Amino acid sequence: MLERARELDANDPLAAYRDRFEVPDGVIYLDGNSLGCLPKATPQRLQQVIRGEWGEGLIRSWNDADWIGLPQRIGGKIAPLIGAAPHEVIAADSVSVNLFKLISAALAMKPGRKGVLSEPGNFPTDLYMIEGLEKQGLAEQRLADRASMEAALDKDVALLLLTHAHYKTGEVFDMAALTRAAHEAGALVLWDLSHSGGALPVDLNACDADFAVGCGYKYLNGGPGAPAYAFVAERHHDAVQQPLSGWMGHARPFEFTDDYAPAPGVDRLLCGTAPILAMAALEVGVDLIAEIGVERLYAKSQALSEFLRECLDDRGVDLDLVSPSDPASRGSQLSYRHPEAYALSQALIARGVIGDFRDPDILRLGFAPAYLRFEDMAEAARHLAEVLETGEWQRDEFRKRSAVT
Incomplete structure (x- = not known):
């Protein structure tokens, strides 16, 4: 899936816009639906x-x-x-x-x-x-x-x-x-x-x-x-x-x-x-x-979210999707239910995959297509699969809730 992701990125008409934003190295940012990234022109x-x-x-x-x-x-x-x-x-x-x-x-x-x-x-x-x-x-x-x-x-x-x-x-x-x-x-x-x-x-x-x-x-x-x-x-x-x-x-x-x-x-x-x-x-x-244009952003958002679902399926990740399965019926996000969604989100953040948690049991992954890549989707799916397979989320530091979640 990673090779396919890179092919999709190579043919993405919006790919160049990622360089117009500050996206920290080593971070896959899936929380732009809560706080967008910094445009480089803003400072x-x-x-x-x-x-x-x-x-x-x-x-x-x-x-x-x-x-x-x-x-x-x-x-x-x-x-x-x-x-x-x-x-x-x-x-x-x-x-x-x-x-x-x-x-x-x-x-x-x-x-x-x-x-x-x-x-x-x-x-x-x-x-x-x-x-x-x-x-x-x-x-x-x-x-x-x-x-x-x-x-x-x-x-x-x-x-x-x-x-x-x-x-x-x-x-x-x-x-x-x-x-x-x-x-x-x-x-x-x-x-x-x-x-x-x-x-x-x-x-x-x-x-x-x-x-x-x-x-x-x-x-x-x-x-x-x-x-x-x-x-x-x-x-x-x-x-x-x-x-x-x-x-x-x-x-x-x-x-x-x-x-x-x-x-x-x-x-x-x-x-x-x-x-x-x-x-x-x-x-x-x-x-x-x-x-960039909203129509182009929306089309890429749908493509990113559907590709992430494919990557998760490919890795055998079976989470309860609470967002509509039809991309035309949902916003620029995917939300999954898990009884330990908070711990999952914290374990992912520790790996540099920043999504968020919504009480009581929702892991929410947002897609801001102006600066996200298909490669990010493939890597996010890998990290989530590994967190679930290893039970990494069960560590105490991931289960203790902070004031801002």
């Missing part, structure tokens, strides 16, 4: 911002270097990656904060309805934000499993909030069908694209989506804690009133008036001052992913 860009724009330009750089326009500029670059128009996307805050803004806005747009429908086992922050609004008396959390989701869309549901690609299993929702069902029930829809943006083809406008949020530090390679982004369909621009009425979301912030007036369009989702260094790093990652 140089940050030095330019720090030494030149900040160090020399000082406050003038808000205008001269267009710091003030970074949220809109980066949002406009993310937009075509998720099937949106540039003026419908803004880079700002975190996924959690943007969820709070848009859940609140959706509830205000549906007076008489307080239900926010999601699924059990959704990413925790999505559910926690609903709970927070519920404690304020503004929302009522509703949960339904995937099989009964459409039936749960009753007259009390104001908003359907779902994660497009599930963080644990990678299973992908039919965005178009569920958006249509929600609209037929009189509800709005908010999609969390944290495990989709920059990895999977997404077409928010073709699906008639209302709102979306997404992450900057996974597949967009913006760095740890990178700013997130938010989408509001143009048809809702006048109706959306988000609760965090901060200075930068004002229509005329530099008039310094006492009364708040929301900015036009998606700009009203801004709140505080943008973190310029983090924004600059994010822009480098977004530019690189846009250059």
Whole structure:
């Protein structure tokens, strides 16, 4: 399989992009769905911002270097990656904060309805934000499993909030069908694209989506804690009133008036001052992913994951796959169930194969195709087979959980 992997790498049209990222020697990085690798251009860009724009330009750089326009500029670059128009996307805050803004806005747009429908086992922050609004008396959390989701869309549901690609299993929702069902029930829809943006083809406008949020530090390679982004369909621009009425979301912030007036369009989702260094790093990652192209990345991701499955089969590894077996039905990951998944992941990390663990029993392997090779798949399969065959994972140091897993 290793020889075949090298042949595939030799014919990979994206192979040269690996050299545009910092990938440590001896590491097979299968956790780009949690934190993307560092683009090699990012340190140089940050030095330019720090030494030149900040160090020399000082406050003038808000205008001269267009710091003030970074949220809109980066949002406009993310937009075509998720099937949106540039003026419908803004880079700002975190996924959690943007969820709070848009859940609140959706509830205000549906007076008489307080239900926010999601699924059990959704990413925790999505559910926690609903709970927070519920404690304020503004929302009522509703949960339904995937099989009964459409039936749960009753007259009390104001908003359907779902994660497009599930963080644990990678299973992908039919965005178009569920958006249509929600609209037929009189509800709005908010999609969390944290495990989709920059990895999977997404077409928010073709699906008639209302709102979306997404992450900057996974597949967009913006760095740890990178700013997130938010989408509001143009048809809702006048109706959306988000609760965090901060200075930068004002229509005329530099008039310094006492009364708040929301900015036009998606700009009203801004709140505080943008973190310029983090924004600059994010822009480098977004530019690189846009250059490669999501369709090409998705095609390679599917090929990598299927090749890894072949390599595992070839070595007789029999793990319980909890991701959909059809690559078209899953995100850019494979998740396996094992009663000692944590110990397995730690044993692999000790060998330089960095995946991750999701409680209680999921070994999750992510595929960021911009910098992964088919040879990495063959070698990852070898390491996993050896860890299982030797019982290496049973060592005490691998079974003792750390604070961050």
